[in-house]
Amino acid sequence: MRKVVILLGPPGSGKGSQAFMIREAFGLAHISTGDLLREEIRQGNALGLEAKGYMDKGTFPPDELIIKVLMHGLEKPECAPGFILDGVPRTINQAEILDKNFGENDKRIVINLKLPTKVIIDRITGRRVCSQCGAPYHVEFSPSKSKGVCDLCGGRLIQRPDDTEEVAKTRFEFFENQTAPIIDFYRKQELVTDIDCDGLSKDEVFKLIELALTS
Numbered sequence: 001m002r003k004v005v006i007l008l009g010p011p012g013s014g015k016g017s018q019a020f021m022i023r024e025a026f027g028l029a030h031i032s033t034g035d036l037l038r039e040e041i042r043q044g045n046a047l048g049l050e051a052k053g054y055m056d057k058g059t060f061p062p063d064e065l066i067i068k069v070l071m072h073g074l075e076k077p078e079c080a081p082g083f084i085l086d087g088v089p090r091t092i093n094q095a096e097i098l099d100k101n102f103g104e105n106d107k108r109i110v111i112n113l114k115l116p117t118k119v120i121i122d123r124i125t126g127r128r129v130c131s132q133c134g135a136p137y138h139v140e141f142s143p144s145k146s147k148g149v150c151d152l153c154g155g156r157l158i159q160r161p162d163d164t165e166e167v168a169k170t171r172f173e174f175f176e177n178q179t180a181p182i183i184d185f186y187r188k189q190e191l192v193t194d195i196d197c198d199g200l201s202k203d204e205v206f207k208l209i210e211l212a213l214t215s
């Protein structure tokens with residue numbers, strides 16, 4: 001059986017941090033469409049440049065573009081034992097297309113990370129990522145040992161351009177309108193484990209995810 005972990009939750013709910021921990025513990029590949037798009041931008045590819053306009057505003061690039069980037073990402077050999085989908089699907093259309101790509105050998109587990117709206121904007125605006133390895137931090141809740149420097153690789157920590165307060169608000173609206181309905185889409189298939197993250201540490205959330213992945 002190939003494990004397919006689908007991480008759902010609003011921006012800032014900790015999907016990236018948890019994906020990092022799941023990858024280490026379960027040996028699954030981490031597929032983040034946001035990271036794949038940022039890599040396309042970094043390389044100056046046409047697809048990346050098209051996506052950038054949407055991402056800078058906090059809106060979504062067209063589904064066809066996302067699916068193309070995703071399918072390319074899933075071809076990586078490290079996906080063979082299974083993978084974690086972080087930040088995808090984000091629309092019902094993407095979820096339906098993805099469903100068609102899974103077979104009987106795929107065990108899908110959907111983790112829904114829940115967080116109250118008031119906490120989300122604080123989480124996003126305080127977020128920092130390593131410019132080299134992508135490791136996630138938060139200036140207040142999960143700071144690096146040395147300010148501005150990644151604990152893992154010594155890379156420089158940066159704020160993503162779409163983590164400003166204004167863009168974060170648009171991203172949250174897009175989540176509510178386009179992405180939240182996906183939870184019901186998977187709930188109907190009885191695949192969802194809900195995790196209430198408010199007041200829990202990263203490790204406490206991870207323990208609950210671990211339970212869902214091993215039971």
Ligand code: AMP
Pocket residue numbers: 011032033034035037054055056058059060061066086087088089090091094162171
């Ligand atoms: P993330 O790193 O997951 O927060 O994604 C950053 C941005 O990339 C989002 O705000 C969207 O503009 C874009 N993006 C990433 N994944 C998707 C997706 N599955 N569907 C639509 N847009 C996406």
